[in-house]
Amino acid sequence: MKNKFLTFLFSISCCNLIAQNNGQITGDFSLNLQSYVEDAAINAAAADEVVLNNAFLNLTYSSNNFIIGLRYESYLNALLDYDSEFRGNGVPYRYAGYTIDGLEITAGNFYEQFGSGLIFRSYEEKGLGIDNAMDGIRLKYKIGKGISLKSFIGKSRTFFTYAEGIFRGIDAEIDINESFELENTTKYILGGSFISRYEQRTNPKFIIPQNVAAYAGRLNILNGGWNYYGEFAYKINDPINSLQENQMNYASGSAFTNSLTYSQRGFGITAEIHRADNMLLLSERERTGKAYIMNYIPTLSKPHAYTLLAIYPCATQAMGELGVQLDIFYKIKKGTLLGGKYGTKVNFNFSRINGLEGGYSMLNDNQDHSPDLFDFSQELYYSDINIEINKKINKNIRYNAVIANQTYNKDFLEGKTPGEYGVLNSTIAVLDLSYRIKKGHTIRFETQALFSKQLETASKEAEGDWLMALAEYTISPNWFFAIQDMYNYGNENESKRLHYMNINVGFLKGSTRFEIGYGKKREGIFCVGGVCKLVPSSNGLNLSITTSF
Amino acid sequence: MNRFFYIIIATIFISSCEVIEGPYMNGTIDPIDTTNNVYVKNILIEDFTGHTCKNCPDAARELDAIHDVYGSQIIGLAIHAGQTFARPYPIDPTGNPDEKFIYDFRTSWGEELDGFFQVSANGLPKGMINRIDYSSSGDHRKDWGEWANIVGDELSKDVLFGINIEINQTPLMLSDQFDIIINSESLSAMSGNYKLVVCLTENNITNWQKDGDNDDESYVHKHVLRSFLTPTFGEDFASEEINNGDSFSNAYSPVISTLENNNINHSQNILTLGNGNAGDWDLNNMYVLAYIYDESNNEILQVEEKSLLNK
Numbered sequence: 137m138k139n140k141f142l143t144f145l146f147s148i149s150c151c152n153l154i155a156q157n158n159g160q161i162t163g164d165f166s167l168n169l170q171s172y173v174e175d176a177a178i179n180a181a182a183a184d185e186v187v188l189n190n191a192f193l194n195l196t197y198s199s200n201n202f203i204i205g206l207r208y209e210s211y212l213n214a215l216l217d218y219d220s221e222f223r224g225n226g227v228p229y230r231y232a233g234y235t236i237d238g239l240e241i242t243a244g245n246f247y248e249q250f251g252s253g254l255i256f257r258s259y260e261e262k263g264l265g266i267d268n269a270m271d272g273i274r275l276k277y278k279i280g281k282g283i284s285l286k287s288f289i290g291k292s293r294t295f296f297t298y299a300e301g302i303f304r305g306i307d308a309e310i311d312i313n314e315s316f317e318l319e320n321t322t323k324y325i326l327g328g329s330f331i332s333r334y335e336q337r338t339n340p341k342f343i344i345p346q347n348v349a350a351y352a353g354r355l356n357i358l359n360g361g362w363n364y365y366g367e368f369a370y371k372i373n374d375p376i377n378s379l380q381e382n383q384m385n386y387a388s389g390s391a392f393t394n395s396l397t398y399s400q401r402g403f404g405i406t407a408e409i410h411r412a413d414n415m416l417l418l419s420e421r422e423r424t425g426k427a428y429i430m431n432y433i434p435t436l437s438k439p440h441a442y443t444l445l446a447i448y449p450c451a452t453q454a455m456g457e458l459g460v461q462l463d464i465f466y467k468i469k470k471g472t473l474l475g476g477k478y479g480t481k482v483n484f485n486f487s488r489i490n491g492l493e494g495g496y497s498m499l500n501d502n503q504d505h506s507p508d509l510f511d512f513s514q515e516l517y518y519s520d521i522n523i524e525i526n527k528k529i530n531k532n533i534r535y536n537a538v539i540a541n542q543t544y545n546k547d548f549l550e551g552k553t554p555g556e557y558g559v560l561n562s563t564i565a566v567l568d569l570s571y572r573i574k575k576g577h578t579i580r581f582e583t584q585a586l587f588s589k590q591l592e593t594a595s596k597e598a599e600g601d602w603l604m605a606l607a608e609y610t611i612s613p614n615w616f617f618a619i620q621d622m623y624n625y626g627n628e629n630e631s632k633r634l635h636y637m638n639i640n641v642g643f644l645k646g647s648t649r650f651e652i653g654y655g656k657k658r659e660g661i662f663c664v665g666g667v668c669k670l671v672p673s674s675n676g677l678n679l680s681i682t683t684s685f
Numbered sequence: 686m687n688r689f690f691y692i693i694i695a696t697i698f699i700s701s702c703e704v705i706e707g708p709y710m711n712g713t714i715d716p717i718d719t720t721n722n723v724y725v726k727n728i729l730i731e732d733f734t735g736h737t738c739k740n741c742p743d744a745a746r747e748l749d750a751i752h753d754v755y756g757s758q759i760i761g762l763a764i765h766a767g768q769t770f771a772r773p774y775p776i777d778p779t780g781n782p783d784e785k786f787i788y789d790f791r792t793s794w795g796e797e798l799d800g801f802f803q804v805s806a807n808g809l810p811k812g813m814i815n816r817i818d819y820s821s822s823g824d825h826r827k828d829w830g831e832w833a834n835i836v837g838d839e840l841s842k843d844v845l846f847g848i849n850i851e852i853n854q855t856p857l858m859l860s861d862q863f864d865i866i867i868n869s870e871s872l873s874a875m876s877g878n879y880k881l882v883v884c885l886t887e888n889n890i891t892n893w894q895k896d897g898d899n900d901d902e903s904y905v906h907k908h909v910l911r912s913f914l915t916p917t918f919g920e921d922f923a924s925e926e927i928n929n930g931d932s933f934s935n936a937y938s939p940v941i942s943t944l945e946n947n948n949i950n951h952s953q954n955i956l957t958l959g960n961g962n963a964g965d966w967d968l969n970n971m972y973v974l975a976y977i978y979d980e981s982n983n984e985i986l987q988v989e990e991k992s993l994l995n996k
Contacts, residue, residue, distance in 0.1 A: 219826075220806055297822050338837050340754055342709055349702030354901055372704050376830040379750035381828075383743070386709055422830025424808070501708050552738060554898050 159199030164684035166262075167191040170215050171676035177386045177634055178376060178656055180673040181216070190262075206230040216672045219427065221295035228270055228296055240276040245269045250307045250329035253371035253432030254391045255350040255417065258292060263662070264669050266426055268419070270303070271291045282314030292419040294427045299419035303430070325356040327367075333430075335421060336385040337377045348374045350389070350417055350431070363397040369431075371415060373499075376422050387497035387506070389414035391433060391454075402467040402483050406489045409460045410436055413507060414496040416454040426667065435666025436461040437487040437520050440540075442566045442623065444584040448544035450489060450518040452666030454580075456496035457517060459489035459580040460508065481526040488512075488519040491548075516559070521545040531572070534639075541590070550661065557593035563587045563631075576613075576677050582606035588626070601626025616642045622658065648683040690791025724847030724872060725758055728839050729976055729988040731813045732763045732908070733804040736786050737937030739778060744810035744829035745907065751836055751956065758840060760988050761908035762886060762973040762974060764798060765790035767805025772958045784804060785900055786893045789952040789963040794884070794913040796956070799961060801918075815839055820982040845873050846977045848989035861941040863993060865914065869922070870895060871931040878980040879927075881935055885911045885944065887994070888970045912944040922977060930957045941993075967994060 168190045172183035189212045196205035207229035214222040231244030241297065247269055249257045260267040272290020279285055285546055287306040291298040307329035332349040352369035371389035378384055393410040410433065417431040437450040437458040464484045468475035491514045492507035499505070522540030527537070546557040563586070570580040584604040606620035622636040638655025659673035730748050734741040745763065752759040766773040773789040774781055781787065784853075792979030802819070804811050804826050811826040814835045819825040827835060858864070867883055887909050894904035914937045924935060945966045976988035982983040 219692075220803070238749075297824075337834055339711075339833060340837065341711060341750075341833075343705050345703035345710060347706055349705050372702050377834050378747055378830055379754055379833045380743075380746055381710070382711060383747070386705060386707070420831075422828050424828050499707075499711055552741070553895060553900065 155233045159197055159202075161195065161197050162685065163193065163195045165191075165267075165682065166194045166505050167681040168215065168678070169193070169680070170674070170678040172216060173353075173675050175656065175673070175675035177631075178636070178673045178675065179659065179674045180656070183213075183216065185213055188213055190215050190218065193469060201358070202232075203234070204232040209407050215267075216674060217669065218293060219295065219425070221427075222265065224296065226296050228267075235236045236604040238278045241275040242276075245271050245293070246274050246288070246290075247273065248286070249304070249432075250305065250331070251352055251367050251369075252365075252393060252434050254367055254393065254415070255329060255352045255371065255431050256303070256305055257332045257432040258430065261664055261667070264426065264664050264667055266667065267293055268430060271298055272303075276572075280315070281317070282311035284309050292430060294419065295368060299423070299428060301329060301335045301419040301421075301430075303333050303419070314336070320356060325358075327354040327356075327525050328352070329354075331417070333417070333419070335420075339377055339379070341379050342381075343377065344377055345373055345454060348372060348417075352553040357467055360466075360635070361398050361400045363399075364395070366392070366394045368392045369415065371417060374417070374421060375500075377423075381500060381502060384500045385414070385498050387414050387499035387675075389416070389497070391415040393407065393434060399465075402469070404463075404465040404553055406463045407461070408463075408629075410434070411458045411492075412452075412454050413456050413492055414498075426669065429667075432655065433457075433666065435663075436489060437518060437666070438463070438485045439665070440581070442538065443625060444570070444586040444602055445540055445542075447586065447602070447629060447660060448542055448546070448560060448562060449661055449663040449668060450487075450520070450544075450666060451661070451663060451668040453491075453517065455491075456492040456507070457489050457511065458492060458514070459487065460512075461485070461487040476527065476529070478528040483524040483526075485520075485524075487520045489517045491515040491517060515545070515548065517548055520529070533571050534568070535570070536566075536568040540564045540566075548580060555592075556596045557598065558590045558592040560588050560598065561591050562589075565674045578610045578612070579610045580606075580610070582608075582620075597628035597632075598633075599624055599627050614639075614644055616644075616665075618642075620655075642645060647685070651678075651680045691977070703853075724870075724987075726840055726844045727758050727760055727988045728745065728755075729763050729815055729835050729974075729985050730759065730836075731798075731800060731816070732761060732807055732829075733766055733811050733813075733826075735765055735767060735772075735805070735809055735896050736788070736790060736892070737769035737772075738809045739897055741770070741810040742894060742896040742904070744812060744832075745828040747832055749907070751833055754808065755836065756842065760974065760990050761880075762884075762910055763906065763908045764910050765792075766795040766799035767809060767956070769805065770809050771805070773952075773960050773962060775862055775958070776960050776962065778851075778918055781975075783902070784893075785902075785988040786895075787960065787962055788892050789905070789956065789961070790909060791952065791956055791959070792910055792912065793951050793955070794917045796912050797917045799817050800897075815985040815988075816978065816983045818992055819984070825983075832979045843873065844987065845875065846870065846879075846987040847872055848977065848987055850973050850975055850989055850991040852916070852973060852991060852993060852995055858914075858938075858941055859942075860906070865937045865939070867937075868931050869933045869935075870931045870978060871927045871929060871933075871988075874929045875927045876925060878920050878925075879977055879986070880919055880980050881915065881922035881933075881975065881977055882917075882919040883914040883935070883937060883973065884922060885941075886972045886974050886990070887911050887966060887974065890967075904988055908972075911971070912939075912948065914939055919978065941966060941971070 140504045171187045174182035183653040191210040193208045206227050208227050210225045228390045234240040247258050258268050258270045270290035274288035276286040285308050308326040312324040330351045336348050337344045350371035354367035369391045373386040375384045375551045391412040395603040396407040397406040412433045418428045419430050420642040433452045433454045435452045440446040464481050468480040470479040493511040494507050497506050524538045526536045542562050544560045547554050566584045568582045572578045586602040590598050608618040610616045618640045620638050627633045636658050640653035642651040651666045654677045657674045661668050662671045771791050776784045776787050788793050847870040847964045849868040853864040888907050890906040948963045949961050952959035952963040970995040972990045974990040976985050978985045
């Protein structure tokens, strides 16, 4: 009822405004339909509804300093890789805002992030089924030269409702050079943020803080090709509301991330280190699930796009991890032996993430534990060393080749009992070759192989080795056709040595894209930026339509 | 003026936190005095669980901890259900010589409740506290960390019904047959449709359970749902206008071994991956559990339990 009323108000306001001003309306639409049939071989379940649907429409109207927008969402019912709490239709996202005298006001829903997100990130990621948009009031204000301030108060979205926690936040950023009018070649940007969450809680046995705060400071220094970014975050005691003493954790949380980059034409190097300890901030302290996570620890591993490189991805552990990453990019000059006529791009990447000594910080009347600050000898969660070569051979042929070695602690990262699957070590090779047949006609072949072994004895059978091949034919600018097959030929369980074949056809016209596909999906983990979800296996037809105006 | 404004804002935000120094435990907990009450408000915690769910023992221990604080006002019901964590392993002496997780704790009623309330589909462990929030915008499936707070709120609600469970055996009965009489009384004038549900639970079943990173052979399963004596969603008990002091009586005469065999057959023939290993019930540890709920919103208004052998 409330939503209908707001929609009505929006429509009226919108029509009146259009009548009065030459404003602009923009929008985008997405529809994703998928049928699910039972396939016992890959453990895929049929949907009672046969066809499931996710769809949304964004509409934004802006005029001068005024903006108003909404998103209609439809889950009838949600695709199986979405949380089933996304159910039904509604307008869960609507807002209005205007800017006056440097003050930007937003009322309704908004997304926000402080710094790199260590203490607060409200965002939407459709691929993961995450949308923790805030609902409340946000103010942004530019105070003189180089100083900006933003603050908000609101509740975060969980599916079609809101979490109990009320968040209050403030963030300030100062461009030192601009503020103090320094003529320095080195640029300094300082930032600080503060978040507080209120939840009404009672506990007959333990003292419970109802207002839990976190704060962070950050520094960015830029000089020529050098770029340093560092951020430190701290969270005060945030115990769950339990009556079990061993579940009550009054330890503070902390996290930092540091990166140093040097780049010049044809060369770049980045070294990063981060650590998180007891740094999960939820919109309701007792809840489980991604929908309630309100902060973000950026991942330190390379985001791979190729299927077999991403089959064992790294999920960031906000409760405790220590990681390092080194990334080097170099372009071998054209005209040299290795560079050839067009030059050759080479990217080397190494990342390693391990746990904290003795686990995350713990504090209550009977326990007091703080892990060592730097201890790289602890249980390995994930490591990845890879090299990628991108080369254009002539005006018609180019390729991208990757060789990687990854170590994946499946038991820990997937929440299994130690010894079930153990730690997997995989060597993956990818060759992506594209050939331009004639103007507007391109064919692309991808071949991938993954050779995997369990590093220790495990009670469950391993999936073992995989092969994958893909052929894609593109007729620009309208059509593409693709066929791909993944073959789990090395599965220790012979009955699971299966093919996962997919066929897709797409048609593009302007900003509108239609795609229809049929095939099988493997059960697995899908991650974006270290935030992951479990994707169930499926077999069926899918149709997607996206457009914008 | 600007500076003053910033100081005000900073003060408001920075004061919005509570740093707590130990000791973290409150002082002595005063037990709730119920000696002068004929009936007190009891709370049913339905703990949806599974023996291969590694986080489920945390929920069971929370239920115990809540019971330790509030005593007999807290009644637990462990419902092993769902497609992931409750299914038993196949009986396979070669592949599974330790006989891990081969017991089938599931029941037809548990599966039906799980399907209706969509609990395990949202991940275990989850529980319902008196089934509140089923008809509201909130979520009726509560993570175990929410239970203590909700129980505190629920206990402050008015007592609308009283339940008294009477269990008898007569000489003509089978050794495992019982006369169970549920005597209920309205403690307030009400209007609506109310249902009575009666079921059997078994406490202290020692069997395998995943517990964190361990497979525990000696885990003690508590308040395990065994059988229903009424239909899953109860039987008509009182409807329309009820006066303060109205009393009701419902009787049942179950034969426990028959119910046990029903479960074995159901596991063997109906449940997915069932293996029929659902027997070995122990009368000494069994309880009769009865609750009354409001059909309009599914909220449980009163619950009571009693040892089957009157222990």
